Amino acid sequence: MVAGVQLSRNVPRFLGSCALAGVLVAGVLAPVAMGAGVLSNQVSDSVDGISASLATSQQPLVTTVTDRDGNPIATLFDQYRVPVAYNQIAPTMTAAIVSVEDRRFWSEGGVDPKGMVRAALHDSSGGSTQGGSTITQQYVKNYLINVVDRGDKAAQYADKADTLARKLREAKIAVQLGQSESKEDILTGYLDVVEFAGNIYGVGAAAHAYFHTTPDKLNVQQAALLAGMVNNPNAYNPYKYPQEALNRRNTVIDDMVTNRMLAEKDAEIAKASPLGVLENGPDIPSSTCLGAPDDAGFFCAYAENYLLQAGFTADQLETGGYTIKTTMDPAVAQTVKNAVNANVPTAQNGVANAFAVIRPGQNTHEVLAMVANRNYGTDPDKGETSTNIVADASNVFGAGSSFKIFTSAAALETGKAGLNTPLPNQAGQCFTQPGANRYTPPYCVQNDGTNYPNPISLRDGLATSPNVAFVGLESQVGMPAVLDMARRLGLRNTLNTNDAGAIPDPRSSNPQYSEPQSQYFQNKLSFTLGNSPVSPLEMSNVSATLMSGGMWCPPNPILSITGRDGKPVPVKQQACEQVVPPGLANTLEAGLSQDTISGTSAAAARAAGWTHPDIGKTGTTQQSESVAFVGGVDDYAVASMVFADGPHPAEICPGTPVHLGNCGHGAFGGTVAAPPYFHAMSQLLAGKPDVQLPQPDPAYLNARS
Structure with a gap:
């Protein structure tokens, strides 16, 4: 068993200061005799600034990302650290670390006078530098390396330099620390900050990573292994150098006996045991959203990027120790994920099925799910992709005739057409492109099939989707109005990308790559047929805007953020905007209400037994x-x-x-994209009463100009 630890609480604090004075004199006089009298000034000039940095720099902690129910979905971190309190550390661990690193820890005043004098005398004689550092000094050193200067390689090098100036600086700060902090807090802080190989910092993370346990449950051999690693985490890594780690562990156990922290018979039993680390370890969680579950990876990546856009830095997210509660609904996400996987298998060659779900609202549009048959990852052979194919304008071929929503909304707003307005609808027609000159060829388009009436009402056109009628309507309304409507309803990021779905490249001489879509399509009537890159998430937000009475809000993935102190952390939110009147939105919803009843997705709806009142618009690109x-x-x-x-x-x-x-006759939106919708929503709505759609506003039933 581990012997009890006796604290020297009766030793006055001032003895530490006296000891420090003696050590500093011994340490400074030697180099002065060697012609280095500036050393003491260097020490004094740097201590105050470093002390301030120690006081204000917080240890990097793991940020936890959760769904809306609080279930963790990912961790973000630069250093894997699980902080603990003193009473959460087993006596075996404190005994092991004190025995091997600083056996006089409980009685000294921040520095070890004997060790410092020995090191100072030896170093001043011209030999190699020696140790003499106490746990308190090591705490200072490790805090500088792993916390204060973790992003500054040059400063970290200086923190490790074997110079007397550095040692004296640490000594002075250590005594200051010893005067202001309890021994328990210093030892806990030390065990929280030190590295245990790789990206594992602190005893809490190490206990989990190597043994799948917690620090309060560490036995003698486990504690001794971890304590032994602190001196040189890489050299005593139990996976890379198991024999060296075993020897070092047993040395620590012997030191525990020497320090009267462990009985000899218990030590022999502990030394005879194997290393006992996890197989195929250490077990360290993923430090990015790539470690999220299959139904949460794209959502997590979007939430992280959303916060970066809101003003957080990557370093804040990776070190802040936040709890980020997202809006992700686990039931919705899993149901939709199952639906898309049933439609297109994860590793299906060359075919992606992306699906986004947003909850409409007047004050926020909460994102409930962002999934795909693909998983968020780095192995294409497993159907993984590291591109956010749900959030980005990743569907480079476009959303087809679903873009007719924008032409219809612009027509209702400008009065060029109402829901009942008859639209010319020949089987095929050629149109003059906006801004055309005599060299510009006309834009010719045909309907897909011969069963369309001519003319056709806008209401019936939204259900059956004739191309000629909508290109003609777009020509009447004008491209600036249609593109502006697309932006207002939801295609904010999409229209900022070029016609390849990327950031426009001003170096290119080809407008397809140099211009954003909002500019590129000003003279192209093909826009209403949806042949341009688009974000699935933003298209779902178009629906959310209409279902919110014309109120656009950014697709919001964040419910709340809590800091390491338990206090809420504010997130800058882009303001919602009333982008079209409620009457217009309601009327367009009415126009979209027939797609699953008599329109292009009706057959799939009947096959799925779908009877719920809804809105819908399918789209299919030309090929x-x-x-x-x-x-x-x-x-x-x-x-x-x-x-x-x-x-x-x-x-x-x-x-x-x-x-x-x-x-020969490929897929359609109604036959391939709509079935996952019917599959997932039927399950989510099971047992719930139907929600009726709003009635159209009479002001938008007929043309006004």
Whole structure:
């Protein structure tokens, strides 16, 4: 058993100061005799600044990201550290570290006079520098290296330098620390800050990483192994150098016996035991969102980027020890993840199915789920991607005819058409492009099929999606109004990307790459047919804006942030905007209410037994390289997109599973993108009463200009 530790609480504090004075005199006089009298000035000039840094610099802690129910989904950190209190550390651990590192710890005043004098005399004679550091001094040194100067390699080098100036500086600060902090707090702080190999810092993290236990449960051999590693974490790494680690552990156990902290018979038993570390360890959690569960990876990455955009730094997120509670609904996320995986397997060659769910609202649009058949990761062979294909404008082929929502909204706002307005709808027609000159070819378009009436009302057009009618309407309304409506309703980041879904490159001579979409499509009527890169998340927010009575809010993934002190941390939020009148939004919802009843997704809805009142708009690109369903039901605004995402994009074909191919008549939004929506929402709405859609505003039923 471990012997009891006797604290020298009756030793007056001033003895430490007296000891320090003696050591400093001995240490400074020697180098003065050698012609280095400036040493004492160097020490005095630096101590005050360093003491202030120690007082104000906080240890890097792990940030925990959770879902809305508080379940952890990821950890973010620069140093894996789990801080503990003194009463959470086993006596075996304190006994081991004191025995091997500083056996006079409990009685000294921050420095060890004998050790410092011995080291100073030896160093001044010209030999190699010696030790003599106490645990308190080591605490100061490690705090400088691992906390204060962790981002400054030059400063860390100075913190480790074997110079008398550095040792004297540490000694003076150590005595100051000894006068202001209890021995228990100093020992706890030391055990929290030191490295245990790799990216493991502090005894709390080390106990978990090496033994899957907590510091209060460490036995003699476990504590001795960890205490032995502190001197040289890499050299005594039990996985890389098991024999050296075992020898070092046993040395610590012997020191515990010498220091009367452990009985000899118990020591022999402990020394005979194996290392006992975890197989295939150490067990360290992922330090990024790449370690999140399959239904949370894209969400976590979006939440992290959202906070960076809100003014947090990466270092703050990785070291702040925050608890970030996100808006992610685990039930929604898992249900939708199952639905997209059933539609397109995770490792399906060349086909991605991204799905986003947002809760509409007047004050916030909470993101409930961001999933895909792909998982957030780095192994393409397993169907993983490190691109956020849900949040980014990653569907480079576009969302097809779902963009007709923007043309319709702009037409309602400008009065060019109302829900009942008949739209010219020939089987095929050529249109003059905006800003065209005599050399500009016309833009010619055809309807997909011959069963469309001519004319067709805007209401019926939204359900059945004839191309000619909507390109003609877009030509009437004008591209500036349509593009502005797309931005207002939700395509904020999407329209800032170029026609390849990337940041515009001003060095390129090709407008497709040098201009943002908001500029590039000013003279292109193809916009309403959705052939440009788009973010699935932002398209779901378009639905959320309409379902919120025309109130746009940024897609918000954050419920709250709590600091390491338990206090709330504010997050800068972009203000919500009333981007269209409620009457317009309600009318457009009414126009979108027929898609699953008599429109392009009706057959899939019937096959799924779908009967809920909802809004929807499908989209299919010309070569069926991308299909989409954008809509919403109850409190769920959604976007489901299936698109080619491999190096050799091709036509997407329906089937079980959905796949790339040459099927002659490829997939449609209603046949491939809508089924996951029906699958997931049917489960989420089971047993709930239907929520009726708003009635259209008479002011938007007929054209006004």
